[in-house]
Amino acid sequence: MNVYAYFWRLLRSRPVWYTCNAMAWTVIYLMPIFPGLITKAFFDSLTLDSAAAYGTWALVALLIGAALARCASIFIGFVTDVHFRFRVGMLVRRNLLEHILKEPGARAIPCSPGEAISHFRDDVDQTEETVSWSVDAFGMLTFAAVSSVILIGIDAQMTLFVFLPLVIIVIGAQLATSRLQKYRAASRESTAAVTGAISEMFGSVQAIQVAGAEERVIGRFRQLNDARRQTMLKDKLMSELLNSVFSNTVNLGTGLILLLAGHKMRGGSFTIGDFSLFIYYLTFVTQFISNFGTFLTHFKQMTVSFRRLAGILQGSPATVLSARNPLYLDRRERQAAERQEHANGVEPRGKKAGESANGTPFEPLKLLEADGLTYRYPDTGRGIEDIRLSLRKGSFTVVTGPIGSGKTTLVRTLLGLLPHDAGEVRWNGRPVADPGNFFTPPRSAYTAQVPRLYSDTLKDNILLGHDDQGGRLERALHTAVLDADIERLQQGLETVIGPRGVKLSGGQAQRTAASRMLVRDSELYVFDDLSSALDVETERLLWERMFRERGDAACLVVTHRKAVLARADHIIVLKDGGIEAEGTSETLLAESDSFRKLWYGDES
Template structure:
């Protein structure tokens, strides 16, 4: 999508507002025409060259009225500008955020969160700036046309000198386009690298301290900051140089006019009023030429911003970014649940009888590893354990099933019905999931478990009991109302995992998917958790990634993964006889389990 088309789509989002804004700024730019003519009249009257007289009082009144009119236009212009800018910026951010939220969870953004935030903030601002300045160009061109006609009628040759700098400015800006884009892209990239590094450092303070890596982190941060300084310097230097070209070209024009005017005035062809009009308009032309130059710069820079925003779409249709949607700036917001249902392609509640995976394939593009041709069937109420060595593809399998990674081949069928978009289907009440590393927020434990769900106390208590969390809740200073710190740092690893399990249980979904839930639990707690799950949620289908005996010994069926494929499957008894891989996991697990008990 070209930058012009991209900006045009944004303009057409609020056409009327844009036109009002353009009208306001055209009037602001046109307004100096009147005081210019009045000033000419004033001087012509004084020097006796006026063809008619208005009188000093009338002239002053008219000048005052012109000034008041301009002030009102400026106020109106600022109101329309702010309203318009806010709306197109909000639309861009809304569309981008919607896309990010709809992307398969594990690949939501292609950059670090810090870099994405910097794009949401700076790139959108840049685009806003460019659209906003476009109305100035319109106003300026109208002013240029009107003042050109007026001045041409007085002295055509001199008029040329007034407008010559404009041609110089446009040519200079055009010539430096490629370089400016390159420098701006580099400075934006360097800024995102720094923002990304700050966000990574803040989120991994503990790991940095434990690894004693403070000095190395600071060195890396210093290097990134240095690179940013250099990139910003080049960018600012070029932008400032362009600015100075713009203003000096205009100063040159002024000098030439003064020389020419002096000559013409001596010969008597040029009145003092004409001179005043030229000088008066020239000051505005100077300001407008600079603004025009700014617009050209912003337009070029917005190409860089547009490309960066598009890269966050990860190959999706670029039109998504400028699609027109309501912003709900006034009144009641629509129910988000309803919205996601209609947008998500239909989430019909449905009791799970049978889930089938047929030839499911996902290879991580970065490593070419993942899962290949996985076939699997889960019956209602079954407890299936996926096991295998580190890196055998267990997590990739459950993430692809849930639509957190986009499947590349294969079919998923829910009660025999193909699921086209797993990402919108495998959510509560169909399924709930606990990832390997639970994500908790700096809020109360209750809010972390509910995440906005409207569940009654009884349901909450059931979830907490299923997750074997009741004793921990009792010991917390404010029970469920205890704030658990950023990313749940006030909880132990096991408590965090069981809180994430409670979050899953409270959703009372048909299918529960656990990815290595029990890795921070002791054997007794884990056993209790599986027992309670069986007792409190009979009929729930469970898919569990684990290598631990507590889970393996309860499994109706075990799937053994090796290098992204299913190597063996069956009951524990069968596999202990037939699968070498399972035997090594089972007996290895014995050592690990006894270690964890020590």
């Protein structure tokens, strides 16, 4: 898909709002037609032999009425424009974010989070701006067509001089395309580099301080900002140069029109009414020509933004950006979307585990299998190979092994967070085509090795928009042994925990992530080194409660902690990305040297 198709698809993404917006701004740009004709009739009546059709005050009243009507239409136009451009910008951001979230973790974005922010902010803003200006271009072209018919009927030669600057502007914009896009691309890239550096600095404050690297980091940041200043200066100068060319071209055309009008008036072929009409329209034609040049500039700059946004998709079709999807901006839109999902048999959010959209049970877990599961990291070649495992309903399986053996890689590949290179995952004997979308609540819930917490309240970090139905939150807090900690917090569940949960201890952060998982009542719980930061007593309580309260859910746990290994139904020992041994703790203690080292603490 090229930029023209992208632009066209965005215009059609919200057809009702775009039509209303285009009609409003067309009316705004057409309104000057009528005051111009009234002014011409008035001046002609003063100089010709006919009597004045309108008195002076009647003319003033008509002009004031036209001005008030235009002000009202401009207000309506701004309302429709804000609604339309907001929806277009949110649609692109929503589609881009959805695509990133669906990608396996290793391929989510091809750049740093800071650079991705630049794409979401600057490139989408440029797209939004261009789409918004398209209604101005449409309205101005309509005004140009109507006014040119009127002016040609008076004097074709004069009309040619009125619109000649437009041709010059279009040619100038085309000639400046490559340089304009080059400067805009450099400006966007330098901005992304600065944003990325800020993100990295915020995420590595302690490492920078420990290494005493503050001066070097600040120096690098200064270099990036200098580069950004230079590229943005070139970009701004190029844009202002084009605007200057556009406006000065219009001024030159205006001067030629005035000279030619004076000559024609002396010859008697041009009346004062004709002159007043040309002068009145000239202001709006001038605005039209300048604004049309601005629209062309925005469109050229949007080409750069489109390429950058398409780059984040990493080979996926660019149609993803402009796909028609609901935005849920108000209750009616959400209700309409839910009705459509219900009609399509899609499982709505907030349903209990085991329920589909129409309340009928979906297939609960009986047996989860992985056959020949393989994934290797492109940069190192390390990973997992030919993994075979099976998890039955209600089972408790532990994956263990030395550091670097592939434990986390295994669970992430199983859940679709990493794209498997080979092998198959089956749910109750049926192949899972898209594990990343399939293994979500209520089928599966996952706690990562490093909990991802946000600067929000503890309650919102756990629920993440999920409904607290039937005391689920209270049960999850109890199972995760977090209830006593909450009682000691001054604001309890409403405590704001800070960026990445900095106000919590390591153990509290892990148990917060566990509560987030447990509140979703899933068929399969996957824990990646959940209790590594817990003291012995808290760890004992957590697993004791987990065993007692998990019901029929299957558990897959990555750990080397003896308290968990002793409770496991089945243990898988990994080494160098493959399964070295498996069985119960008693069997492995008797048969596996690697497991004995882990059990007795020779290796952790």
